[in-house]
Amino acid sequence: MQRYFIDEQVDMEQFNISGDDYHHIVRVMRMKAGDDIICVTPTGKSAVCQIAEITDEIVVANVVKWEEGTTELPVQVVIASGLPKGDKLELIIQKGTELGAFEFVPFTASRSIVKWDGKKAAKKVERWQKIAKEAAEQSHRSHVPDVREPISFKELLKASNEYTYKLVAYEEEAREGEASVLSSTLSKLKEGDSLLIVFGPEGGLTSEEVALLNGNGFLACGLGPRILRTETAPLYALSAVSYHFELLR
Known part of the structure; x- marks a missing residue:
């Protein structure tokens, strides 16, 4: 069944x-009239x-039943990606949305x-947002x-004060065999927390960037013994979060 994120809600019984x-x-x-769809409110x-x-301009849809439960992660995972080449950020946004990311912050x-x-x-941000919307509907x-x-590194440091926990994926930590920071951080997270x-x-x-992040409350973590590409690492982290909160019960 097709899913649509709707801005205009006439009342609790109808959408335009x-x-x-x-x-x-x-x-x-x-x-056509009589077909079923799923509508999602801004909340x-x-x-x-x-x-x-x-009509010529709108589709009027009547509510049949409201769904219970949620497909969202119980914690808000925010992915901050250093601007990569080509369409790699588009891949991160698309697949990261499918895996449950709450927000993307390019820097x-x-x-x-x-x-x-x-x-x-x-125009660029509009395209990225459209990719996120389509991926959210699909998943x-x-x-x-x-x-x-996209923001500057300095702005990223300032914005980081908004979040409950902060990590930086650093390949030097992976080379040295660090394997506990991500796991221990996930064990501390409570429902509603942000990461x-x-x-x-x-x-x-x-x-130097890692040192500045450390000085602003970030913990450096490895993501397993292998060195991951910039577009692969966020997906690994999101998969780990999903496994911890949704499968490891």
């Missing part, structure tokens, strides 16, 4: 769907709905080859992760 989602329902899926509540009417690291073009910022999330506009994890770009983080 327009814009890109209207186009997807009418032009792509070719749905994360999901309802099975039946299409009651399709400019010392070794980031890509230089952020402020003139193209709005039956009830929350669309927010994708922030910010920082990952470097292709060339990794510099020792």
